[in-house]
Each structure stands twice: as structure tokens, then as C-alpha cells.
Amino acid sequence: MTTSSLLELKNLTVSVGRTGSRKIILDNVSMSLAPREIVGIVGASGAGKTVLSKAVVNWLEAPLERTSGEVLIEGKDIYAMTEGDMRTLRRRVSYVGANPMGALDPTLPVGVQIVEKMRAVIPDTSRTEAEKRVIELLEAVRIPSARSRFHDYPSQFSGGMMQRALIVDALISNPALLVADNVTQPLDVTVAAQVIRLMKELTDSFNTAVLFVSSSLPVAREACSRILVMEAGRIVEEQATGKLISAPIHPYTKELVEQTPKIWLEGTMATTPGEMQEVVLSLRDVSQTYKVKKKNSFGGVNLVRAVRNVTFDVRRGDSFAIVGESGCGKSTLMRLLSRLELPSGGQVLHGDKDIGTLKGKNLLSFRNKLQMVLQDPFGSLPPRTSIGKMLADPLRTHGWRDAAKIRERVLKVMEEVGLPADLYEELPLGLSAGQRQRINVARALVLEPEILIMDETLSALDQTEQFKLLDLFQKLQREYNLTYIYISHDLAMVRKVCNRVAVMYLGELFELADNERLFFDPGHPYTMALLSAMPTLEERRYQPEDCLLEGEPPSPIDLPAGCSFKSRCPRAMEKCATLQPSLTVRGSANFAACHLIEAPMTEGAARSRASA
Template sequence: MSTPVPQPVLQVENLRIQFPGPGGSFEQGAVTALEGLNFELSAGQVLGLVGESGSGKSAAALALLGLHRGTGARVGGAVRLHRDGAPVTDINTVDNAQLRKLRGPELAMVFQEPLTSLDPYRTVGAQIAAVHRLHHGSSRAVARERTAEALDRVGIDPATRYGAYPHQFSGGMRQRALIAMALVLRPRVLVADEPTTALDVTVQAQILDLLDELRAETGMGLVLISHDLGVVAGIADEVLVLRRGEAVEHGPVGRVLATPTHDYTRRLLAAVPRIDAPLTPAQIPSVEADPVDDVLLRTEKLTVRYPRGASRSASIHALDQVDLEIRRGESLGIVGESGSGKTTLGRALVRLLDPTEGRVLYRGQDIGAWHGQQLRRSRRDLQMVFQDPASSLNPRRSIGDSVAEPLRVTGVRDSRQLRSRAGGLLERVGLGAELYDRYPHQLSGGQRQRAAIARALILEPQLVVCDEPVSALDVTTQAQVVALLAELRADFDLTLVFIAHDLAVVRQVSDRIAVMRRGEIVETLTAASLAEAAHPYTRSLLDAVPIPDPVAAREQRRARIPAA
């Protein structure tokens, strides 16, 4: 008996997207975001669309649902929906009324940032129910029933969460809510645009597992967009690699990831942080021979509590009795899920917030007791690089001025000296002198992060806390920033605290790793002994790290979900 041939549900043919140049002109300065994209998606199939930032992935995703209409973009080619193996509709040629009817029941999308996709003034349940009523004309009771079923299917308890607002959900729960909103209409094709970016590795694994289960159950086709080949390895049937708007490789996931034919695909694979990668002396300089008592900074029973609600007596322990030592010259990784206390600890280390109890000792002195000149000196010695450089760089100041600002605050007024010092540091972090007078919006995410690192170094600090400095970057840019931090650590004799939720990334830059959970440090290990972690929580973080090997990734998933 012959195996039935999979029927296509979506066909993309010669898709081309252009954005106008200055003044809305396509004749001069126009940008081609996508050129000649072709693929077919069958029912129940998963296509991984992979590439760096700027490769055209998100532009393609929006085009699949006709979301470039009214934006001024020029879209060519065809996006055909199929039914029973035959094309019935071209998204690029239907009128707006028809297109609105297709979005939801035929094509649905899960966006990268759920907080901006959900109305903060309406409950999550009401928003999902409204979508069902809009497309099906159902009663409130029926819409509520279907919404409750969808929420339950994605792992959200409708009895307690139907009436909750988006801000009352964690990042992972908001993403699940968006998936429920898409599922309530039972689409034939689901487009998921970077649905796990900046999520914890454990939550990321849960979202990917959920999408795979839903695909298997409903038979919908899934287009999964990501910059990380490790993310798509365990779920995709086929992979299409985009570079600068063009497809450079397309084929079965096993073939593409095992024997890539294009150098760009090989570079993407090489940039994926792996938990089993060999440790080199450059990555893990030996500090074990240093005197144990050479401690630069120490915390003693560090506790930070935040008030809960209107009651002053109720509080949340963001940090609970944390004892930690950071040795001079080492790189200490701090890892844990969102809400584990990582960022609170990082801010307390550089006195951007004061502890409720306990102390932070820098060179044996309690920085909480510092005032005046002594406190200003601590600002020179203890610096921080924040997660989002776009929000930490002044949009009205040039990059050079932002980097030089700490010097200006300390009393340096000579403009030539300021420009020389800041320009030299920009060069050192890999930004050319021509970027000195540009503004943050004119730089890529990786360039802005390099500028933020330069600003942290301008005062020649002793310790730099890096709070999730690569979580929102694509894997190649992430690898470049991680390598840069390792170089700067050696060149400037820095002590680093590197905070992240991904153990594979932390392992690349750390001598020791402290694992945090619910405000406590549950385990501290050397990078070399990470595989021997004993605590169940650390093991769960290790088991959730994406693996860019389809066979190993699927084995990893089966280990997480034995019944799958």
C-alpha cells in the first residue's frame, strides 16, 4: 500500500518585498527585504525559517498574512492557500474584506513580543473570546467556552486566569495566551515569529514542545521563524536559511544541519552556543591557583524584599540571604529563570539598589555605608551593562557623547580629550570612528550593545556586571559580543559578572557559575564541572538548552516529555 502524498496548504512563489527609500521613493534608496522566496508547506509540516537579524525573516512572516498592506511596502509574487491540494486563494490579490476573513480561520500568527500584542486594559480571556466572536459570530457563552478550551489546551487554567490581565502573566504565559488566541479559530497555517526570543530556556522548551504537540494534534502547518538553528532542530521537518533577503539553503532539517552546503549556514551553526562544546584556555582561564582570599567583592546574607500590593506587611523576597564571593580577575556567571533574582543581585552589587538586609563588601568595605566622594568612587570601580542598550542610551545624544558622558560627569571638560578617549574605546569594541556621531537608532542591536560596553569601560572600572547583554541578539552577534567580553576582560584586567538565563552562553565566558532559583543560590560550580551538576534545578536548565542536532534534540524532547 502506497504512502499518501502530503497535500500542500500553503505555497509561496517568487515572493519579493521592497521598502521605499527617503521620501517614499522606490527609485532611489529603496530596500529589498526579500527576493524570490519559494517554498511549500504541507498539512502537519513544520518549516523552520532561519537567519540573522535583517535577513528578511519577519518581513516574510508578515507577507504570509498580507500584513504589509497599507505600510507603503511593495510586495510581489504569490502566497497561495491550498485546499485539497489545489490553490484557492492568493493572499496578494484578494481584497481587504476577503483578507480579513482569511486571517484567523486560515492563517494565524504568533508575534515575538506578546506584551505589545495584547491589550493591557482588557482581560486575556475577553480578548481571546472577542476574536472568536468576530470571526464566527458566536454568542458570548459559546465564545467563552471555546476560549476556556483553548486556554486549557496551552496549559493556562481558565478557572483562575480567564479574568487576569496581561501584566499579571509571566512572559511565557503571555506567549501561551497568544497561541491560545490563534488556536481558538483552529487555523490551517500558524506562523510563529521568534516566539521564544528572550524567554528562559526552560520556558522556551515548553513553548516549542507545545507548538509541536498542537501541530501533531490539529494537522496545521507551522512556519517557525528563528535566528537560532538550535531552536528549530528539534521541531522542524524542513529548514530554509535566509541571508540578506535571499534563500541560501533549503532542505530536510537532518540534511541541512548535518551537512550544510552554504558557508553562511555553517557559520550560523558554529555560532550556536553548545553545552557540550570543549572548553579552551581562552574561554576558561585558570583562576584556581589564585589565593582564595583575593576577594574583590563579597555579599553577606544579602536580602532584597519588594512590597506586594497595598499591604506594607506583605512582601516578595527577590533575594534571600545570598552569600557570594567574587574573586579579582575572574568571570562569574549567574544563571536562572526570570524571577530568580539575577537582575536584582546584579543591581545590588553595583549599588543601583540598596538591600533590605545584609551587606555588599567591596575590598572589605560596606558599599551601603558609602556617601559623597566615596560613593562617587564606587561608581568608577563598579559598572553595569544593561540588557537593552536601546533604552539605556540617550536617543537624543550621539553614540560618542553617550560613551563620553561618564567622563564628563567626573569633571573632564576638554572636548578633544573626551572625543579621543571615547573614540578610542569605540574602536576597541569594534565600532569604527565614523559611528561616533551617529545616534542609537542608526545602529544595529549588536552595535548598540558594543557602545554600551564601551561606556561602561570609559572610567576604567574594576568590576563590570553584564545583565543579559546578549539575550535579544541573534546567535552570530551574540557570539561576537561574548568573544569581545572575553578579550576586554584580559586587556583591561576586568572582573566580570555575566548574568543570563542560558547555561550554554554563560559557560562560554565563566570560570564559575552560580545558579539562582527564587532568590537563592542553589548551586555554584566551575564551568568545567557543569555537566556534574547535582541540583535538580540546574539539571532542568541543562536539559532545556537547545541542541543544533535534530536527532539529539528529539531525544532531548522525549526525555522531557516521556509520553510524547
């Protein structure tokens, strides 16, 4: 143990259940954390990481109960403190959880709520000083247009932006101890890298210690000087980060290291469909513009250009990825591909049919052929509906009437995705995130679609569950010749399973390339920046200090002349300020939109290449 510990746990045990039949969740956990130190806690779902993080700040709720042990902060046991002492302590201890949505009052602007907290914690701070500090921190975690977004409500923030706002909320009092529970999980790689860097700066500037809880070993490696590995409520290994990665001791730690995707040392699992495979989904100059009411105006609107002139084809059997930072247009593109929205310009084609013109039975037939598996394994399942009924409802919607055949089809799909048949009549309560996501996959597969859109499907899962589901997706693709479209910020997953990758920035397609070309020879500085920010256990091919982005993307309301990336590009040239780059060939079926690449193509030729 560290002698000058800010935080010290001594044989902490937490259990759940009735007296006499209690289940142990944390089993005699001991650890320490010194000032200015960042210590990682890693492990799979169910290991006890989140329970540990809440026990540290005395936020355990019934039926969870601390049954023995101590949690000492600056030498004082928080479980022996009075309520008054705890209120004083909470000014020095902050907690950020993994679920940002719903964490703030929906009726008040985000910035106003953070200012009120700062003035409550530091009473002699004026409102003007507090607002200035909050805006500075919102800019530090790269909230776009922070001064304007200060006045937005929580419902107007994306999940990634809300997570960054909650990190600001935690940092506002310059805490001595910050408990960060999977805070980077919902963030794209560049924002996650900025958040980790911000935490490191905080430890240096304010002597803040960070207990960094994560399901990702590569993310913990980026942030932490020391890592503790949890399995089934116990600390099974503790080592300095470099030693734990290079020479793990416990079998479970070795398994975590082995399951971490290798980006440059191993090839992709994806197979590339031949060029003779038919095009199943095609975008032709697709754009989407939204009208948003101007603040402090009567009837005035701003035009938000969320997607701009995007063209590409997806072939049968593809595992096609769409990647980019939050706000790049990925989710808008997903809604256009699935006809949840109609584009303001261009066409989305299924075969030779414009899906925007489909109605009635033709539209229902398209819905049958294209299904989605969404990000949230908890909010996407109705809690009071049995699993069998969930999976049967799509069949009934599409005209199935024979109850025996419906049950037979549902049980077959449950078996294919690894769900036991005895869950048929059960509710999803108590199931793990991985099991819930298998239900979502089964619900999409039950109609035997041609195309599955995977919108951040694995981002809420731990490393072990991701590994299992990726194997399942590969198996299902081989059996049913499925076409996958992955919308993701997890480039390690993309490297493992996708054969083609589209890189988007501020609504535009910046690069389209096959897997090997994109990861080993990216054509756009933005792609290189994404790769440099990617957490990995390997030696980096691209260094963050050379590539990592600074500042924030321009507003989609007020797009600049020339290249929209120029304000953040480390290699910007004079002509980038006035001339928008054209799509440029980089070999067969690979292209990028950058002035650094010579011989720009005509627009028609570029579209033809993008569709190859």
C-alpha cells in the same frame, strides 16, 4: 513543492525605497508549507526573516512593498483578496512576534483581552467557556498562578511571561497557520522547550502548520522537520533538519553550524582566576522581600520573597554566571548587586564596604567601578542623542571637564569595541542590534570599570552577532582584567565564557560550581533539568524525557515547607516534603542544596565554601 500546500510562496520579492532606487529585501523567495508541518527559517539579523514572516500574513508596512510574486494560503493569493476576505482569513492565520512588550492594551487585564479576541473569532463561545480555555492555555505555557495572573495587566508581566501570553493569544482560535517569529528568543530554556512542545502538540491536535522563524539554529533543530536558510533576502539552502545539520551544503550554512557553541564537545574559553585573586563583590545572606497589595482587600499585603539568603563571592577576573528560569530571582539579584535596590536582609560588599551604606562621593565612586550592559539594544539608547554624546555623558557625570580629553577617550573606546569613528556625530537610527549593543558596551567601558554586569546582553542578538561580541568580551577582559557577572538563560553561552556558575530557583541558590563540574556532573536535579532543555546541535548528555520539568514553580508568596523544588522534582523523597536541604560540599568550591547529596555542611561552613 508540496502538492497539498497550506502555504506557498512563489517568487516573492519585497523592496524598500523610492521608485527607481529601491532596495531588494526579499529576492524571489519560493517555499511551501503543508498542514501539520513545522518549517524553520534561520539566518542572521538583516537576512529578511521578519520581513518574510510579515509578508506571509499581509502585514507589510510602508516603505516596504511587495513588488512581485504570490503568497498563496489554501490556494488563494492573499494579495489579491478583498478586505472582507482578509478579515475571514485572519481567523485561520495567527502571528506572534519577537517583541512582546507593548503588544497588548495596557489598560485591560491580559486574560480579558485574550477572552475578547476568542469570542470575536468564535462568536458562539460563552464568556465562561472562553475564560476556562484561556486559563488552560496560560497554564499550558507555564504562566505561574495562571488563574490569578489572568486578571493582571500587561505591565505586571515580565517579558518572558508576556511572550507566553501572546502565544496563547495566537493559539486561541486553533489557527490553520501559525507564524512564529523568534518567539523563543526572550524565554528561558525550560519555558522555550515547553513552548516548542506545545507547538508540536498543536500541529497534531488541530492540523496547524507552523512557520518557525529563528535566529538560532539549535532552536530550529528542536522544533522543525525542515529548515530553510536565508542570507541577504534569498533562500540559500533547504534540507531536512538532520541532513542540514550533518551535511550542510552552502558556505553560509556551514558557517552557522561552525559558529554554534559546542557544549560538551568543546571546552570553555574562560580562564579561572587563582584563589589568591581578591574578592571584588560579595553577598552575605542576602534576601529581598517585597510587599504586594492583596487583591480584593483594603490595606492587606502579601510578602513576596524574591531572594532568600544568597551567599557567594566574585573574584577579580571571574566570569561569573547567574542562571535559572524566569522568576528565579536573577533580575532582583542584579538590582541588589548594582545597588539599584537595597536588600531587606544581609549585605552586599564591595571589598570590605557594605554598598548599602555608601553615600555621596563614595557611592559615585562605586558606580564608576561597576557598570551594566542591559538586554534591549533598541530601548536602551536615546534615539535623538548622538553616539558621541551618549558615550561622553558618563564622563561628564563623573567630573570630566576637558572637551578634548573627553572626545579622545570616547573615540578610543569606540575603536576598542569595533565602532567606526565616523559614527561619533551620528544618531543610532538605522544601526543593527549588534552595533547598538556595542554602543552599550562602550558606554559601560568608557569609565574604565572593574566589574561589568551583563544582564541578558546577548539574548536579543542573532547567532553571528553573539559570536562576534563574545570574542570582543574575551579580548576586553584580557586587556583590562575585567570581572564579568553574566545574568542569562543561555546556558550555551555560559558554557563558552564563564568559569563559575550559580544556579537559582525561587530566590534560592541551589548550586554553585565551576564550569566543567556543573556541565558534566551537576549536583542538583534542577540543574540537570536546565541542561536537558538546552537547545544544541550535539547529542544530549541529559535527556528531556528524564529531566524536563512539569508544572510550575510554587508561588513566592506562599512558599511550601521542605524543599521548594519537590513538586517538580523527578527524584523527590519523603523527607523533601518537610526538611529543607542544606548546602552540601561536592569537592573544592562546588556545592549543591539537595537531599540526594550526603553529609550536609553547617551554614557557616557552606558560606565559607561558597565564597572560595
